[in-house]
Amino acid sequence: MPNRQRLYRTHAVVLRRRDFRDADRILTIFTPNYGKLEVIAKGVRKTTSRKAGHLELFSHCTLMLAKGRTWDIVTEVVGVESFRNIRQDLDKISLASYISELIDCFSESDDENQPMWDLLLVTLQELDQTSSAYNSRLLRHWFEMSLLSLTGFQPQLFQCLNCDEELAPVSNYMSLSEGGVFCPTCGQGRRDLELIEADVLKVLRFLQSRPWGTVRQVNIRPHILAQVDNLLYRYLLIILERQLKSVDFMRRLQHMAQAAAPAAPVAATADASLQEDVADLNAATMNDIGIKDAPQHAHT
Numbered sequence: 001m002p003n004r005q006r007l008y009r010t011h012a013v014v015l016r017r018r019d020f021r022d023a024d025r026i027l028t029i030f031t032p033n034y035g036k037l038e039v040i041a042k043g044v045r046k047t048t049s050r051k052a053g054h055l056e057l058f059s060h061c062t063l064m065l066a067k068g069r070t071w072d073i074v075t076e077v078v079g080v081e082s083f084r085n086i087r088q089d090l091d092k093i094s095l096a097s098y099i100s101e102l103i104d105c106f107s108e109s110d111d112e113n114q115p116m117w118d119l120l121l122v123t124l125q126e127l128d129q130t131s132s133a134y135n136s137r138l139l140r141h142w143f144e145m146s147l148l149s150l151t152g153f154q155p156q157l158f159q160c161l162n163c164d165e166e167l168a169p170v171s172n173y174m175s176l177s178e179g180g181v182f183c184p185t186c187g188q189g190r191r192d193l194e195l196i197e198a199d200v201l202k203v204l205r206f207l208q209s210r211p212w213g214t215v216r217q218v219n220i221r222p223h224i225l226a227q228v229d230n231l232l233y234r235y236l237l238i239i240l241e242r243q244l245k246s247v248d249f250m251r252r253l254q255h256m257a258q259a260a261a262p263a264a265p266v267a268a269t270a271d272a273s274l275q276e277d278v279a280d281l282n283a284a285t286m287n288d289i290g291i292k293d294a295p296q297h298a299h300t
C-alpha cells in the first residue's frame with residue numbers, strides 16, 4: 001500500500017455516497033493508487049458548494065485530499081469525465097450503479113489496483129458512448145468476467161476440473177460451486193452438475209479472454225445470451241455469498257435475476273427480464289440519491 005502524504009492528489013470515481021451531518025457527505029471512492037477509500041466532502045450539500053457538481057455518483061474527477069482522523073478530507077475537486085450520457089438515461093444509471101456496487105464488493109481499502117481502475121474506467125466510458133441495449137448487456141457481462149479474473153474468482157472454462165483434459169466443443173458439465181467445467185466423461189451421472197451447451201461455454205470463454213473492442217463486435221443469439229445471464233448471475237451470487245459482503249446488494253442481485261432465472265429461451269422474454277433488472281436497479285439508485293424508496297419487493 002502506497003504511503004499517503006498529509007496532502008495527496010488522486011484520480012477517483014465516486015462509487016457510493018451518504019449524507020453526513022447538516023451539509024457534509026461521506027463518499028466511497030475508487031482510486032488507481034489507493035484502491036477504495038472513504039472520504040468526507042464538507043459542506044458539499046450547501047447550494048453554494050462548487051465541489052458538488054464533480055462529486056456526483058460515477059463521475060471521474062481528480063481530488064486533493066488531506067489526511068484526516070476518521071476520513072480524509074476533500075479539499076479540491078477537478079472534474080475529468082462527467083459521463084453525461086449515463087446521467088441522462090435511467091437504464092445506463094442502473095448499470096453504472098451495478099458496476100459501482102460490484103467494484104465496491106470486490107475491492108479492498110487502501111490497496112493499489114491499477115487494473116481494476118482501468119476496467120472501471122473503460123466500462124463507464126463505453127457505457128457512456130454506447131447507444132444499444134444489447135451492447136450494454138454484453139458490456140455488463142464482459143465487465144463481470146473481467147472483474148472475476150482480476151480478483152482471482154475466474155471460473156475454469158478451458159480444462160476439465162477433474163482430468164485436466166482440454167474441453168471439447170460439445171455439451172459439458174458446469175459446476176458453479178466449484179467454479180468450472182467437467183468434461184462429459186468426468187461429469188456424467190453427477191447430480192450436482194448442470195449441462196452447459198457448447199455455445200454458452202464459447203461465449204463465456206470469449207468474455208473471459210478478449211478485450212472489449214473484440215467482444216463488442218460479436219452477435220450472440222438471444223437464447224444463448226439468456227443462459228449466459230443466468231449462469232453469471234448465479235455464479236456471482238455464490239462468490240458474493242462466500243465473501244459475506246454487501247447483503248443488501250445480494251438481495252437486489254437475487255431479485256434482479258428472478259426475472260432472468262428461467263433462462264428464457266425466447267428473445268422477447270429475455271428482453272422483458274432485462275427490463276425488470278433495470279427497474280430493480282433503478283430502485284437501488286433512487287435509494288442512493290436519497291429518495292425514499294417505494295415499498296420493497298418481497299424477497300423469497
Ligand SMILES: [Zn+2]
Binds near residue numbers: 161162183
Ligand atoms: Zn474430465
